[in-house]
Amino acid sequence: MTRSGSRRDMAHQGHYAGALSRLLAWGADLLIIIAVGTVTVALVQFAINVATPWNADLKHAHILILVCEFIWGAFYLGATWILFGRSPGMSIFGLRIVRSDGSDLDQRHALIRLFAFPLGFLTCGVGFLGIIFSRTHQAIYDRIARTAVVYDWDAEAARIRNLAARGARRRQTRVEVPAEP
Amino acid sequence: MAEDTPHPRQPGTDLAPRIARAPDPDGVPRPLLAATDFAVGAASQATRLALRVGSTGWDTSVAVGRLVSRLPGAHGAARLLDTATRPLVQDGRDARVRARSVARTGTQRLLEAVLPWVVDALDVDALVARIDIDALVQRIQIDALVQRIDIDRLVSGIDIDALVQRIDIDRLVSGIDIDTLVQRIEIDALVQRIDIDRLVSGIDIDALVQRIDIDRLVSGIDIDTLVARIDIDALVERIEIDALVQRIGIDQLVSGIDINTLVRRIEIDGVVRRIDMDALVRRIEIDALVRRIQIDEVVKRIDMDALVQRIDIDAIVEQTELGTIVARSTSGVATDALDAARSQTAGVDTLVTRAVNRVLRRREADLPLGPPLLTGEGEADGDPTVVAPAAGGGAGAGGPGAGSAATRVAGESPAPDPPVEERP
Numbered sequence: 138m139t140r141s142g143s144r145r146d147m148a149h150q151g152h153y154a155g156a157l158s159r160l161l162a163w164g165a166d167l168l169i170i171i172a173v174g175t176v177t178v179a180l181v182q183f184a185i186n187v188a189t190p191w192n193a194d195l196k197h198a199h200i201l202i203l204v205c206e207f208i209w210g211a212f213y214l215g216a217t218w219i220l221f222g223r224s225p226g227m228s229i230f231g232l233r234i235v236r237s238d239g240s241d242l243d244q245r246h247a248l249i250r251l252f253a254f255p256l257g258f259l260t261c262g263v264g265f266l267g268i269i270f271s272r273t274h275q276a277i278y279d280r281i282a283r284t285a286v287v288y289d290w291d292a293e294a295a296r297i298r299n300l301a302a303r304g305a306r307r308r309q310t311r312v313e314v315p316a317e318p
Numbered sequence: 319m320a321e322d323t324p325h326p327r328q329p330g331t332d333l334a335p336r337i338a339r340a341p342d343p344d345g346v347p348r349p350l351l352a353a354t355d356f357a358v359g360a361a362s363q364a365t366r367l368a369l370r371v372g373s374t375g376w377d378t379s380v381a382v383g384r385l386v387s388r389l390p391g392a393h394g395a396a397r398l399l400d401t402a403t404r405p406l407v408q409d410g411r412d413a414r415v416r417a418r419s420v421a422r423t424g425t426q427r428l429l430e431a432v433l434p435w436v437v438d439a440l441d442v443d444a445l446v447a448r449i450d451i452d453a454l455v456q457r458i459q460i461d462a463l464v465q466r467i468d469i470d471r472l473v474s475g476i477d478i479d480a481l482v483q484r485i486d487i488d489r490l491v492s493g494i495d496i497d498t499l500v501q502r503i504e505i506d507a508l509v510q511r512i513d514i515d516r517l518v519s520g521i522d523i524d525a526l527v528q529r530i531d532i533d534r535l536v537s538g539i540d541i542d543t544l545v546a547r548i549d550i551d552a553l554v555e556r557i558e559i560d561a562l563v564q565r566i567g568i569d570q571l572v573s574g575i576d577i578n579t580l581v582r583r584i585e586i587d588g589v590v591r592r593i594d595m596d597a598l599v600r601r602i603e604i605d606a607l608v609r610r611i612q613i614d615e616v617v618k619r620i621d622m623d624a625l626v627q628r629i630d631i632d633a634i635v636e637q638t639e640l641g642t643i644v645a646r647s648t649s650g651v652a653t654d655a656l657d658a659a660r661s662q663t664a665g666v667d668t669l670v671t672r673a674v675n676r677v678l679r680r681r682e683a684d685l686p687l688g689p690p691l692l693t694g695e696g697e698a699d700g701d702p703t704v705v706a707p708a709a710g711g712g713a714g715a716g717g718p719g720a721g722s723a724a725t726r727v728a729g730e731s732p733a734p735d736p737p738v739e740e741r742p
Contacts, residue, residue: 155667
C-alpha cells in the first residue's frame with residue numbers, strides 16, 4: 138500500500154460503502170453462517186448418535202436444516218448488528234451500519250433492517266440494485282430501515298502500520314547492503 | 319432782696335462770672351435816681367408809642383398804595399413817578415451803602431474793643447462743659463469738611479524736622495505693644511506687596527557673602543534637627559528626574575565606579591528573593607524571544623544520542639497514545655492482509671461508482687459522500703457535538719459507536735493527520 142493509498146483510505150472513512158465491499162462482506166458472513174451451521178448440525182447428529190439409542194441422519198432433513206440455518210443466520214446477523222453495528226463479514230472489510238443521518242445504529246432500526254433484509258432476495262435481487270445505482274448506495278432494506286453502510290475501519294492505524302513496515306524494510310535493506318568504505 | 323445777696327461763683331458753672339454788686343455810688347441822692355428812672359421810663363413809653371404809630375402808618379400806606387395801584391392810570395403814574403424819583407433813589411442808595419460801610423467798620427471796632435473784655439469775662443470751662451460734643455460731632459459733615467481741607471498746603475506748612483525732633487522716640491517705642499502690633503499685621507498681604515525682584519536686585523550678594531562667617535554659621539547649625547525637619551518625600555517629588563539624569567555625565571560616572579567592589583557588596587540571594595518571578599515572566603514577550611533564537615544552531619549543539627538515551631520509553635508507551643498505536647501496529651500478517659483487502663475493495667468500489675455515475679450522467683460533485691453527520695454536514699445543521707468525518711476513526715471489532723467516526727466529539731484528541739477529502 139502506497140502512502141497516497143493510505144491517505145485515500147483515511148479519506149474514505151465515513152463514506153457510503155460500495156457494492157463490492159458489501160458483496161464480499163455478505164459472502165464472508167454467509168460462509169460463516171453456513172460453516173457454523175454445518176458444523177453445528179454435524180455436532181448435533183454426532184451427539185445424538187453417541188449419547189442416545191437413536192440413530193439420526195440429518196442429511197435428508199433438508200427443510201429442518203434450512204429452517205434452522207435461516208433462524209441461525211437471522212440470529213447471527215441480528216445479534217451482531219445490535220451489539221456491534223456490523224456483522225463479522227463487515228468487520229473484515231471495514232464496513233459499518235449506521236442510521237441515514239450517520240448516527241449509531243440502535244436496536245429498533247437494526248431489527249427493522251433484519252426483518253426487511255429478505256426483501257432483497259424476495260424481489261429477485263432487484264432490491265439490491267440500490268447499492269449500485271442509488272446516490273446513497275442504499276438497498277431496499279436500508280431505505281425501509283433508514284440505515285446506510287459506510288466504510289469504517291481503523292485507517293489511521295493501517296497507515297501507521299504501513300509506515301512502520303516500510304521503515305522496517307528500509308532499515309533491513311540498509312543492514313543487508315553495508316555502505317561502501 | 320435775693321438779688322442783693324452776694325452770689326458765690328462756682329468755676330465752670332456760670333457763663334459770666336457774677337460780680338459782687340457794687341454799693342451805690344457815694345454821694346448820689348436817691349431823688350436823682352428816681353428822676354432818672356422817670357425820664358428813662360417816659361422815653362421808653364414815648365418810643366414805644368412812636369413805633370406803634372409808625373407801624374400803623376406803614377400799614378395804612380401799604381393799603382393805600384395797593385388801592386392806588388389798582389386805579390386806572392396807576393401804572394403810567396407809577397412809571398412817571400419812578401422816573402422822576404430815580405435820581406433821589408440813587409442818591410439814597412449810595413448814602414445807604416456808605417452808611418453800611420461806616421456801620422460795619424464801627425461795629426468791628428466796637429467788637430475789637432469789647433470782645434477781649436467779653437472773652438476774659440467768660441468762663442471757658444463752663445462753656446465747654448455745656449457743649450454737647452456728641453451732638454456737635456454728629457452735625458459735622460466729615461466728608462465735606464475733609465474735602466474743604468487743602469492737604470498739600472497743610473502738609474507743606476508742617477516743619478517735619480522740628481516735628482520729629484519733638485518726638486520722644488524711646489517713650490514712643492516703649493509704649494508700643496509689639497505682640498499686639500505683630501498680630502494685627504497681615505503677613506500675606508504684606509509679603510504680596512513686597513517687590514521681591516527689586517529687593518533682591520538691590521542686594522550686593524558678594525558683599526553679603528563676604529561678611530558671613532561661614533564657620534561660625536555652620537557650627538551653629540544643628541544638622542540632626544535640620545535633617546529631621548526636611549520632608550524627604552516632598553523634596554524628591556519636586557525633583558525633575560529627567561532633567562537631572564540628562565545633566566549627569568554617565569560616562570564619567572560609570573568610569574569612576576569600581577564594578578568589582580560594587581558587585582562584591584551586593585547580596586545576590588537577597589536580591590533574587592525580592593524578584594517577583596511570575597511578574598517577570600509575564601513581561602517577557604515569548605514570541606519575540608523565540609524569534610531571536612537560532613533554532614538550527616541550538617539543535618546542532620544538542621547531543622541527540624545522549625538525549626534519546628535519557629528518554630523513558632517505557633513511560634511513554636505506558637502513558638501516551640503511542641503505546642496504543644504501537645499495539646495496533648503490531649497485529650501481524652493477517653492485519654496487513656486485511657488492510658490490503660479493505661483498501662483494494664474500496665478502490666474497486668470507487669471505480670464501479672464512477673462508472674455508474676458516468677453511465678447515469680451524474681456529477682460526482684452533486685452526490686453525497688456519506689451520511690451528513692459523518693461527512694461534516696452535521697455541523698452545518700447546528701449539532702456541535704458531531705464532527706466529521708472520521709479519518710482513521712474506525713473501530714476494528716468494537717461495539718456500535720466504539721471509536722466510530724460519528725461519535726467523535728469536540729475535546730477528544732484529533733487524528734494525527736487531517737482527513738484528505740478525495741473523491742473515491
